[in-house]
Amino acid sequence: xRLSKNWLNEWIDLSAxxxxxxxAALNEIGLEVDSCERIRVPSKVVVAxxxxxxxxxxxxxxxxxxxxxxEILQIVCGAPNVAxxxxxxxxxxxxKIGELSIKKAKxxxxxSCGMLCSAKELGLGELNNGIMILDESIGELEIGKELxxxxxxxxxxxxxxxxxxxxxxxSVRGVARDLSAKFDLPIKDISPLxxxxxxxxxxxxxxxxxxxxxxxxxxxxxVVNLGENFSLNLKKRLRLALIxxxxxxxxxxxxxxxxxxxxxxxxxxxxxKINPNENEKISLKIKNGEHKQSQIYAEDKLLGVAGxxxxxxxxxxxxxxxxxxxxxxTAPEIIANATGEDKNMPKDEMVYRSSRGSEPAISSxxxxxxxxxxxxxxxxxxxxxxxxxxERANILVNCSAISKMIGMDxxxxxxxxxxxxxxxxxxxGTNDEQFYAKAPAYRHDIQNIADxxxxxxxxxxxxxxxxxxxxxxxxxxxxxxSLKHALARNLRQRAVDAGYFECVHYIxxxxxxxxxxxxxxxxxxxxxxITNELKELRPTLLNSLLNSALNNAKRGAKQxxxxxxxxxxxxxxxxxxxxxxxxxxxxxxxxxxxxxxGAELSLxxxxxxxxxxxxxxxLKASENLEFLSxxxxxxxxxxxxxxxxxxxxxxxxxxxLPRCYAAQIDFDALKCEHILAEPYSSFPATSRDLxxxxxxELKYEQIKExxxxxxxxNLQSFYPTDLxxxxxxxxxxxxxxxxxxxxxxxxxxxxxxNALMQRxxxxxxxxxxxxxx
Numbered sequence: 001x002r003l004s005k006n007w008l009n010e011w012i013d014l015s016a017x018x019x020x021x022x023x024a025a026l027n028e029i030g031l032e033v034d035s036c037e038r039i040r041v042p043s044k045v046v047v048a049x050x051x052x053x054x055x056x057x058x059x060x061x062x063x064x065x066x067x068x069x070x071e072i073l074q075i076v077c078g079a080p081n082v083a084x085x086x087x088x089x090x091x092x093x094x095x096k097i098g099e100l101s102i103k104k105a106k107x108x109x110x111x112s113c114g115m116l117c118s119a120k121e122l123g124l125g126e127l128n129n130g131i132m133i134l135d136e137s138i139g140e141l142e143i144g145k146e147l148x149x150x151x152x153x154x155x156x157x158x159x160x161x162x163x164x165x166x167x168x169x170x171s172v173r174g175v176a177r178d179l180s181a182k183f184d185l186p187i188k189d190i191s192p193l194x195x196x197x198x199x200x201x202x203x204x205x206x207x208x209x210x211x212x213x214x215x216x217x218x219x220x221x222x223v224v225n226l227g228e229n230f231s232l233n234l235k236k237r238l239r240l241a242l243i244x245x246x247x248x249x250x251x252x253x254x255x256x257x258x259x260x261x262x263x264x265x266x267x268x269x270x271x272x273k274i275n276p277n278e279n280e281k282i283s284l285k286i287k288n289g290e291h292k293q294s295q296i297y298a299e300d301k302l303l304g305v306a307g308x309x310x311x312x313x314x315x316x317x318x319x320x321x322x323x324x325x326x327x328x329x330t331a332p333e334i335i336a337n338a339t340g341e342d343k344n345m346p347k348d349e350m351v352y353r354s355s356r357g358s359e360p361a362i363s364s365x366x367x368x369x370x371x372x373x374x375x376x377x378x379x380x381x382x383x384x385x386x387x388x389x390x391e392r393a394n395i396l397v398n399c400s401a402i403s404k405m406i407g408m409d410x411x412x413x414x415x416x417x418x419x420x421x422x423x424x425x426x427x428x429g430t431n432d433e434q435f436y437a438k439a440p441a442y443r444h445d446i447q448n449i450a451d452x453x454x455x456x457x458x459x460x461x462x463x464x465x466x467x468x469x470x471x472x473x474x475x476x477x478x479x480x481x482s483l484k485h486a487l488a489r490n491l492r493q494r495a496v497d498a499g500y501f502e503c504v505h506y507i508x509x510x511x512x513x514x515x516x517x518x519x520x521x522x523x524x525x526x527x528x529x530i531t532n533e534l535k536e537l538r539p540t541l542l543n544s545l546l547n548s549a550l551n552n553a554k555r556g557a558k559q560x561x562x563x564x565x566x567x568x569x570x571x572x573x574x575x576x577x578x579x580x581x582x583x584x585x586x587x588x589x590x591x592x593x594x595x596x597x598g599a600e601l602s603l604x605x606x607x608x609x610x611x612x613x614x615x616x617x618x619l620k621a622s623e624n625l626e627f628l629s630x631x632x633x634x635x636x637x638x639x640x641x642x643x644x645x646x647x648x649x650x651x652x653x654x655x656x657l658p659r660c661y662a663a664q665i666d667f668d669a670l671k672c673e674h675i676l677a678e679p680y681s682s683f684p685a686t687s688r689d690l691x692x693x694x695x696x697e698l699k700y701e702q703i704k705e706x707x708x709x710x711x712x713x714n715l716q717s718f719y720p721t722d723l724x725x726x727x728x729x730x731x732x733x734x735x736x737x738x739x740x741x742x743x744x745x746x747x748x749x750x751x752x753x754n755a756l757m758q759r760x761x762x763x764x765x766x767x768x769x770x771x772x773x
Contacts, residue, residue: 001159001160001162001169001170001175002157002158002159002160002242002243002244003157003158003160003172003175003243003260004039004155004156004157004158004239004242005019005022005155005156005158006151006152006155007172007239007261008022008172008175008176008179010172010188010190011172011173011176011187011188011190012176012179012180012183012185012186012187012188013185013188014179014183014185017183019036019038019156019158020036022156022158022179023036023158025179025182025183026158026160026175026178026179028182028458028461028462028463029178029179029181029182029458029459030163030166030458031160031162031166031169031175031178032160032161032162033158033159033160033161034159034160034161035157035158035159036156036157036158036159037156037157038154038155038156038157039123039124039153039154039155039156039157039242040148040153040154040155041089041122041123041124041146041147041148041153041154042091042095042096042097042122042148043095043146043148044091044092044093044094044095044102044146045089045090045091045092045095045097045117045122045146045147045148046069046070046089046090046092046143046144046145046146046147047069047087047088047089047090047134047141047142047143047144047145047147048067048068048069048070048073048087048088048089048090048116048143048144049067049068049085049086049087049088049143050065050066050067050082050083050084050085050086050088050116051065051066051067051068051072051084052065052066052084053065053066053082053083053084056076056107056108056110057108057110058108058109058110059107059108061078061080062076062077062078062107062108063076063077063078063079063082064076064110065077065082065116067088067090067114067116068143069090069092069114069143069144070143070144071144073090073092073113073114074110074111074112074113075090075112075113075114075115075116076107076108076110076112077115077116077131079116079118079130079131080129080130081128081129081130081131081133082116082130082131086131086133087133087134087135087141088116088117088131088132088133088134089116089117089122089131089132089134089147090114090115090116090117091114091115091116091117092114093113093114095115097115097117097121097122098121098123102114102115116131117131117132118130118131118132119132119238119241122147122153124153124238124241124242125238125241125242125244126241127234127237127238127241132234133234134234135233135234137152137233137234137235137236138150138151138152138153138234138235138238139151139152152234152235152238157242160175164356165356165357165445166356166445167332167353167355167356167357167358167444168263168357168359168442168443170263170353170356170358171259171260171261171262171263171359172260172261172262173187173261173262173263173359174263174359174442177422177423180421181418181421181422181459182459184421190368191371200378200379200380200381201380201381202380202381202382203221203222203223203380203381203382203383203384204281204382204384205281205380206223206271206281206282206322206324206380207221207223207271207281207282207283207284207324207384208281208282208283208284208384209221209284209285209286209384209385209386210283210284210285210286211285211286211386212285213286213287213288214288215286215386215387215388216288216292216293216294216330216331216334216388217286217294217306217307217328217329217330217334217386217388218328218329218330218360218362218385218386218387218388219286219294219296219306219326219327219328219362219385219386220326220327220328220362220363220366220383220384220385221284221324221325221326221327221383221384221385222325222366222370222379222380222383223271223322223323223324223325223379223380224322224323224325224370224374224377224378224379224380225321225322225323225377225378225379225380226251226320226321226322226323226374226377227321227377227378228321230250230251230377231250232250232253232254232257232373236253236254236257236372236373237253239257239260240253240256240257243260245257248317248318249316249317249318249320250318251268251316251317251318251320251323252268252316252317254369254373254374255267255268255325255369257373258365258368258369258372258373259353261368262359262361262364262365262368262369263353263358263359263365263442264327264329264358264359264361264362264365264366265307265327265328265329265350265353265354265358265359265362266325266326266327266365266366266369267304267310267315267325267326267328267350268315268316268320268323268324268325268326269303269310269314269315269316269323269324269326270314270315270316270317270320270322270323270324271322271323271324272320272321272322273313273314274298274301274303274314274324275298282298282324283298283299284296284297284298284303284384285297285298286386289305289338290341290342291334291337291338291341291342292334292337292338293305293306293307293308293330293334293335293338294306294307294328294330296326298314301314305338305345305346306328306330307328307329307330307334307335307350307351307354307355307358308335308338308339308345308346308347308348308350308351308354309345309346309347309348309350309351310348310350325366325369325370327362327363327365327366327369328362329358329359329360329362329388329390330354330358331390331444332354332355332356332357332358332444333444335351335354335355336355339351339355357442357443357444357445359442360390360441360442361441361442363383363385366383390441390444392425392438392439392440392441393438393439393446393447393448394436394437394438395436395437395438395439395446395447395448395449395451395452396434396435396436396449397415397419397434397435397436397437397449397452398433398434398449399411399412399415399433399434400433401449402415402449402452402453402456405449405450405453406453406456406457406460406465407465407466407468408465408466410456410460412432412433412435414460415456416435418455418456418459418460419437419452419455419456421459422440422443422455422459423440424437424438424439424440425437425438425440426438437452439451439452484577487670488565488577488667491565491579491613491614491670492563492565494612494613495563495579495581495613497612498561498609498612498613499561499609500561500562500563500581500609501561501562501563502562502563502564502565503544503545503548503562503563503564504564504566505538505541505544505545505548505564505566506530506534506538506544507537507538507566507567507568507569508526508529508530508534508535508536508537508538509534509536509537509538509539509543509544510533510534510536510543511535511536513543513547514536514538514539514540514543516627516653517540517542517543517626517627517653518625518626518627519539519540520539520571521536521571522536522537522539522569522570522571522572522573523571523572523573524537524569524573537569537573538568538569539568539569539570539571540568540578540580540664541564541566541568541578541579541580541664542580542582542627542662542664544564545562545563545564545580545581545582545662546582546649546653546654546657546660546662547654548562548582549562549582549584549654549657549660550654550656550657552584553584553585553656553657553658554656557585558585558586558589558590559584559585559586559587559588559589560582560583560584560585561581561582561583561584561609562581562582562583563579563580563581563582564579564580565577565578565579565580565667566578566580576666576667576668577667577668578664578665578666578667579644579664579665579667580662580663580664580665581606581609581610581646581662581663581664581665582660582661582662583601583605583606583609583660583661583662584601584657584658584659584660584661585601585658585659585660586599586600586601587599587600587601587602587605600659601659601661602661603632603634603646603647603648603661605661606646606661606662606663607619607634607636607646610636610646610663610665614638614643614665614670615638616638617636617637617638617643618636618637618638619634619635619636619637619646620634620635620637620642620701621633621634621635621699621701622634622635622645622647625645625647627649627650627653628645628647628648628649628650628662629647629648629649629650631648632647632648632661633645633646633647633648634646634647636663636665638670639671641669642669643665643666643669643670644663644664644665644666644669645663645664646661646662646663646664647661647662647663648660648661649661649662679744681742681743681744683742683743683744683745683746683747683748684742684747685716685740685741685742686740686741686742686748686753687738687739687740687741688738688739688741688753688757689721689736689737689738689739690736690737690738690739690757690760690761690772691722691734691735691736691737691772691773692734692735692737692761692764692770692771692772692773693729693732693733693734693735693770693771693772693773694732694733694734694735694768694770695731695732695733695769696725696731696732696733698768698770700720700735702768703735703737703764703768703770704718706763706764706767706768707760707763707764710759710760710763712756712759712760713756714741714742714743714748714756715739715740715741715756716740716741716742717739717740718737718738718739718740719737719738720735720736720737720738721736721737721738722734722735722736723735723736724736734773739757739760741753741756
């Protein structure tokens, strides 16, 4: 958005503010200033009048002019538009125009004592082909007066970067409104030139406007007779040049100037292009399009779509005499929806403004257009219009909530004052802490209390709010799914750390191989399987893992350790998560330390690996799994609950597979629990070994349960260390159990430990018939 300080000054009195003050204020209220450039005509360039103009004797394009610039000068000029009687800009001797220094010279043998300048040569943009013709729009013209003393030729060009929601600031009026709130200055009452319309032909003789459908836009029409030589004054053309206008005719320039000034959207149609018959009235009808866009028709001719596009066939141009001027407002939501849904809809440059929010006050904007640009033209009296109420959210403003959002207390009186300066409509609330506020119609982006808070902050000044450290706290958002995912990731990483390689297989498996393992087929059958070998939902991870281990063994691998985390399905098709492990071949590869053949793999080595991965576990004998050896299989127990199984795979199941052990864990039975750290005892631990004679049929599990039921105080741990059998012992065996005792309060004496050991031995004798060896 480009505008100048003097242009702003027409809407709000900024004469006491410097350009630096204005730019600082714009940045503070969220209208970021991209650049601020002073536009000033060089010194010694003055107002002059062309007294005489004749052809140069030795040139077919040069003119010799007699110019009054406070003194009578002879100046040779090559501009095609120079003529006697014009008021022009004249650079005197000693003036510097860009890189050119003006001095006396002879052109084709004729002396020239200055230079008649174009707007482009003075750095003001290109206005026309030739020298700049001055008029009274810049002020009273005094011959010999320097141009830089006129505000139009000593100004500041400010360029602002706007966010898409601030369509209201795509105009000088919009920026002035925000500065009015910041500086607490009133907006000027800009009244157009008063012209009595009583004796004028009424607009109803030329056009009529009708709408039988729901009104989705506001329209306002007036008609003007432009005459033969309609043009804009110098001040307006200078401003259009500063904003880099690309208008092709004076009427287009007038509309662009007014849109940039007021924010309202204007179009001009040529009445004779719509209807060549001057005696017939033009009937305009509004019809709603598929996406609520307002289509404007003259009989069966589509003139345009409000806020989106116009039919170029009917637009006014440099030859237009009778122009129908249209001002429109359409809610930006309708524009965005229509253009977004229909990508093929024609669009012109107006969409940029209308989709961001144009000015709803179209009647006052139309009056300003006529009063400033068409004051010398003939008007048709009256207007044709369609009104539409702009819906505004009624927002409940709670002063305590506002203060909490901002981070400091702001009084209700101050909040009222800021919102009033921003043209909010304020109504009393239910108590002293709150009230209702409606944003002005041109601020469609303000919908809730957060938007209101933002407006207060930017006018109050974010630099006036003391900085505070961010107090960031958030509730734990972990769900069961996230906890499960974290646990699975942790266990997979532990498995890799234990030397296992992760596998990923299809959830489909070979039904014949599953039957050989003793698994019944799933009732949910695949109608269109990948292959016959992969046509059943897998009930276990182990068959796929064993096949992968077999492939590795055939390639010469001596040590194979694989795992998989995945989904399995029971006989009814119910899905669950499992962890599968397979360990084959050697527990350690041949080396100088392990020997030429390496160490053999055992059940307890796999159990030890699983304990590293899952944490402390215990084993309980099992015999019900057909694909495992009945002599080497067990249930895996954790926290008193069966969570899976492990054992040696029958050699007959996978004949070419070396010694192999497998385990499967019910992942859903695992719990992701926080570990509560306990302090270590600072007192020494004491160990005692107990060797007893037990029956050959007695299982260690029974001994363990018997000792655990005693809940012996200060007993930290116990475990078997030796099992010995001999003919001299008959049908009994010698079992050695190691006990560890430690107190958190003192060092245990031998007598105290001996008493505890005796208590354990007495219970074992009484319950299980165990004898001391």
